[in-house]
Amino acid sequence: MWPERRTFLKASLLAGGGLALEAFIAVPARVLAAAGGAGAAAAAVHAELTAFVSIAPDGVVTITARNPEMGQGTKTSLPMIVADELDCDWDQVRIVQADADFARYGAQTAGGSNSTPSSWLPMRQTGAAARAMLLQAAAQQWSVPVAELTTSKGRIAHAASGRSCGYGDVASAAAQLAPPAPESVPLKQPGEFTVIGRAIAGIDGPRVLRGEPLFGIDTRLPGMLYAVYEVAPAHGGRLVKANVEAAKAAPGVKHVVPLTGDGDADSGLADGVAIVATHWWLANEARAKLDVQWDLSRAQGHSTAAYRARAGEALEKGGGTELRRDGDPDAALAGAAKRVSARYEYPFLAHGSLEPQNCTALFKGGKVEMWAPTQAPARGRELVQKLLGLPALEDVTVHVTRCGGGFGRRLMHDYMLQAAAIAKALPGTPVQLIWSREDDIRRDYYRAAGWHGLEAGLDADGRLIAFTDHFVTFGEGGSTARGANFTPTLPPADLIPNLGFTQTTMPTVLTTGWLRAPGSNALCFMSQGFLDEVAQAAGKDLPALMLELLGERRVIPPFGGRGVPFDTGRARAVIEKVLRTSAWSVKPLAAQTDPAGARRAKGFAFYFCHRGYFAEVVDASVTGTEVTVHKVWVAGDVGSHIINPFGAENQVRGAIIDGLAQALAGQAIEVVDGVVQQSNFHDYPLARMPITPEINIAWVKSDNPPTGLGEPALPPVIPALTNAIHAATGTRIRSLPVKLPAA
Amino acid sequence: MTYRLHINGQVHAVDVPGEMPLLWVLRESLGLVGTKFGCGMALCGACTVHVDGQPQRSCRLPVASVGDAQVTTIEHIGHTEIGARLQKAWLDTDVMQCGYCQAGQIMSAAAMLAATPKPSRDDIHAAMSGNICRCACYNRIETAIRIAAGLEPAGEPQQERDHVA
Ligand code: FES
Ligand code: FES
Secondary structure, three states, X not given: OOOOOEEEEEEEEOOOOOEEEEEEEEEXXXXXXXXXXXXXXXXXXXXXXXXXXXXXXXXXXXXXXXXXXXXXXXXXXXXXXXXXXXXXXXXXXXXXXXXXXXXXXXXXXXXXXXXXXXXXXXXXXXXXXXHHHHHHHHHHHHOOOHHHEEEEOOEEEEOOOOEEEEHHHHHHHHOOOOOOOHHHOOOOOHHHOOOOOOOOOOOOHHHHHOOOOXXXXXXXXXXXXXXXXXXXXXOOOEEEEOOHHHHHOOOOEEEXXXXXXXXXXXXXXXOEEEEEEOXXXXXXXXXXXXXXXXXXXXXXXXXXXXXXXXXXXXXXXXXXXXXXXXOOXXXXXXXXXXXXXXXXXXXXXXXOOOOOOEEEEEEEOOEEXXXXXXXXXXXXXXXXXXXXXXXXXHXXXXXXXXXXOOOOHHHOOHHHHHHHXXXXXXXXXXXXXXXXXXXXXXXXXXXXXXXXXXXXEEOOOOOEEEEEEEEEEEEEOXXXXXXXXXXXXXXXXXXXXXXXXXXXXXXXXOOEOOOOOOOHHHHHHHHHHHHHHHHHHOOOOHHHHHHHHHOOOOEEOOHHHOOOOEEHHHHHHHHHHHHHHOOOOOOOOOOEEOOOOOEEEEEEEEEEEOOEXXXXXXXXXXXXXXXXXXXXXXXXXXXXXOOOHHHHHHHHHHHHHHHHHHHHOOOOEOEEOOEEOOOOOOOOOOOOHHHOOEEEEEEOOOOOOOOOOOOOXXXXXXXXXXXXXXXXXXXXXXXXXXXXXXX | OEEEEEEOOEEEEEEOOOXXXXXXXXXXXXXXXXXXXXXXXXXXXXXXXXXOOEEEEHHHOEHHHOOOOEEEOHXXXXXXXXXXXXXXXXXXXXXXXXXXXXXXXXXXXXHHHHHOXXXXXXXXXXXXXXXXXXXXXXXXXXXXXXXXXXXXXXXXXXXXXXXXX
């Protein structure tokens, strides 16, 4: 799965005695560069630390969590992998969070459901190697063959002589040994796992429930002040002037700092005015006094209605840049016995992570120290160095805090840059910048809105023979806006002979970015919704169409040779599984009407992204314009093991409810002349408890390394829901969020 | 203006403007950071505390209006019988994902159980629907409340057990 990576180990003696074992992965520079780690692209081979485990003389095992924790559970689940091969007791394990250090850890990015697949093998090898070294040390001490020793729960035993000791007793001796070659260390057989596969509660749980400081916003430093950063109401606005004195006179305010950025919140600092006070609320209140004049000209005409009109014109006109063309889709459509066409659209979405963006910074002696809830600390560190013009990366220290949700928002660093710039203006004073919820909703890196013009052709036997999608999205100068790109492997690509994907872009002043299951969260709605229409035109249901398209089990190489292969057999297996668990027997439009007059039916969808295969069925009912989701069945294949069923199911449940909220809660970011119209949870609603259905999860285990779960369960639930609504009512949902016509 | 606040069984004197919401006094004057800021508009429940046992959104509660009332925060709720039961159920069920909302969830749940020891599903939904969990841990929040209320046995919740392939 990661063929270009090779692990090597380094052992050393811990400061207070004991064994420290580090596992490095050699990453060729071009792989790194592709992953966005520009800083190391010069090195031919970059070695990044993937696992760091130490065993102290008292037997305590400390494992470093390299990547940030935002609720995805890897701070717990990845150390479980090491602990299992080490064969220690989970109660002996302590976990420490690593600071940002590209030279040592690489990008440290939590995103893309990548942490698990890239860590699986090296983490196992590290744990197993540490165990092997401890065994060898004990064997030498007791002068017995290693083969006669056994381990269990952090202890080594020699049955023949009745001797035993704890790992800590031989840890210092083990540190003198040369570590084995990782590939040579025997790994456990799947049946021997004692930690992997156990439901283990999140490591930080007790501290969170006692209200202890863990999150970025909880950072407290002596003499710290609190800041807001007032930016233009419209994206891309420039600062003209502000009443600094009036704001300075407000209660509690200590400093008012106007900052001129590069006017582009994407890569640098947006223009704004910082107000720094004894309390955040006082700083926030003083905003009203600023009376800022902005130049908003750049945002004129950037409105949802205008975007929609332009998209409509583009779809009318047709054409666009070719993304993929297989066979002759135009001729096949022209010759089709039956044609289906439709337009789909979806809105901009905000992330709404519950902990607002915040960052604490202290600038002192030409260096800056930061405490940041970030998903990508290494990149943030690099950007801060650049913005402040500091000579060396070492002049920036980034402490990674727990994140109160990420969902892709904290892959961007605007709030870190703002905090750094404010701190630099106030040397020696620690400053905590906190965004209001309004700041957060109005200055997001939104999931981009998109529009699709779709056509499908069926032959006389009802087989799908042609498919085209004209995608209208955002971008400029030949490039697509961040997170707004197409997936050229979208089904039915690779499954039918004639297919065409084209794209038209238009510019936007809104900053766009990655939202949980980027791309997929929107594309799946459109493609599985439209394929449901195609299936009905062919007189079948969507699962039947998908199974027919998938055909025989085979592995389809990635389009253009880059990316991940697609295994039709794994896709079939999750589809067949969910049809069984949900007792799917419903043919199209077999809706029932309950005594209260609600129309109720099931809908289905499948998707493959982030290496995970997911098929889902939604049981929903509709009363008037109200939609109720009763139950969701999920079948997922994320490889051979569910490392931590507790965390894994939490991810799936979260993803399902997240998707339902995108469809049903009324989430849509709208913009008028660059000004985002939504501002807080009253007009950008998040899921609340009553929306939550019963969720049934079934895992299909396959012989593949385990993959991440933060994302792939989300996409299918949206079209499964809209397909259920159609089955129940005959109304086809081609636009999100769901709005049913009043009867 | 100086206010004498009764918080978690202790008296704290703070000198802040009377309109400042209690949330910021807790977090920034007193260092009680367990109570969280999520929206500032009484929309998300992250800032929930108890004022004389009643759940209140501290982001909209001017400190001047607190008076002599007894304020309880997440830092102290584990010392109450209901709070301790909830915390245990929460951990046994592994409720949280990012954890940011959880202080507010526990405070709302504790106030509900004090008033309604054996809540129905509707009771739970009514009491908890003001608390947003962006990570959407709602299934498990509900389960943990039911366990803490003795309505469901502890251990792996039923819902989770039938998930074996
Ligand atoms: S912060 Fe008070 S309800 Fe959201
Ligand atoms: S656990 Fe993340 S907001 Fe609730």
